[in-house]
Amino acid sequence: MTSRVFLISAAISEALREARFDAGSPVDAAGLRTARAAAEAGAVPAGARLRVSPTARCRQTAEALGLDGGVDAPELAGLDVGRWHGATLAEVSAKEPEAVARWLADPSSAPHDGESVRAFCDRVTEHLDSAAEFDGRTVAVVEPEIVRALTVRVLGAPDSAFWRVDVPPLTMTEFSGRSGRWNVRAGRPLG
Template identity: 40%
Template sequence: MTTRLTLICHGRTTARPSAFPADEPLAPDEILKIKELVPLLGKPDRVLSSPAHAAWQTAELISENFLVDRALADINYGRWSGARISDVQASEPESLAEWMDNPDFVPHGGESHADLLARIGAWLEPRLGERGHTVAVTHPNVARAAIIAVLGAPPQAFRSIDVEHLSIADLRSDGRRWALRSLGRLGLP
């Protein structure tokens, strides 16, 4: 039996457009989309969720018996959480530009991209031999980090991977290594 890990990015939230997330709930119209997605997942052996509101709301629609895993949390945006990107661009243009280009830079007091990559790489490692199908509801940034870890890509590739809400990253393991089987929006246009 192979190990299957399906990363699902939670649905869109009520956050203001073009703002750094701040633990908002799902947008009401996302719930129907998620309900349509659930039958396509089959019956997973386990469901995990980020501690974020939108993630556990999504996980709850997939399974009543999900577990919250803090390692699946989104990148910590520090003092930028909830701020509009345009406001940060206006007040801290150099810091925002450096943060976008340098995986180790942390101008907001939160977590760097390199820190996120290390956290997710460490989270993936013990799951190599975890038999069955795990669904993990998380965030686009976490899915990007997992893809980089699986492919062995450099941290600079982080901004080159476009992951949307309700995207699915399907990973498989033979017990020795992970492989990216597919990336997309399962059953959604």
């Protein structure tokens, strides 16, 4: 049995443009246009199961892509950055430079009182492992850090590699697997 999981990173938002720890910002007009154009071009795969990360940006992206009827997937929530939600990376770096440096260097660190990168990678890897029980395609619209975490884990890279994986908006990454072994095809643009 082969499972295929297609992760589509959400469309661009103002928060992403500003390098802001997202606090629920919507997709911006340019992101909606690009997502709608991708849907019209037939760039979005069909899937028997549709999952959507529980953010406004992911729900709006799924809708613009014509992926109606998706199930909110709380297990695919983005990285919880605790008290840093809503702030830009520059703002947090100015106020807490040592904490940011520690967070970026140590995957087990959570100076923001949220989730560590390691705990986050563990959480989303469990979701991928459960998808292996499903024979067929799963399509999920997710935040970029979900794709980053799963790519690191599937490739067997250390969790410290998390920050070295770039995931542009509206790109699709495919994971295909059988018997607990996954392969990755990364970063195909939708738009």
